[in-house]
Amino acid sequence: MRVRQAVTEDAERVAEIHVRSWQRAYHGLLPQPLLDGLRPAQRVPQWQRLIQQADWPRRATLVAEDEGDVVGFTGLCPTRDDDDDPEQVGEVAAIYALPAVWGRGIGRGLMAESMRTLREAGFSSAGLWVLEGNARAIRFYERMGWQQDGAVKDAVIGGLEVRELRYRCVFR
Known part of the structure; x- marks a missing residue:
């Protein structure tokens, strides 16, 4: 597995991974009609824009390749959080891998490189948000050294009220 900066040509694959992982990871946590209605093509413009707006290393999309195929x-x-200083605190805004590669170390590699990149950018810590009840993701983050910091936020996704929990990692 290799982790690298995303290029614009990766946007379609990133959008596909985003949708396929949502459909699997959030099954039972978000409304099924919402998940069934997700289409990668709807997310391609967003990912093209985000990849093009990279400001390495403070703002970036990283991709994981396995045997030459982008899989995460x-x-x-x-940080986008009002209670944190964006000069000091970074954010892992998204981390996803194709369900077919779950359990193969892709997520660990992506997270390790993400943490290294955020440290390189000069952040002293980072945060991320996880959907309450997403036990698989919570176990993963905690194994990677992230800890819940007590912050919560409520949102409505697909007409369903959900709660997100913030996790924090302090760089040493």
């Missing part, structure tokens, strides 16, 4: 990605940026 992560989106990094300064």
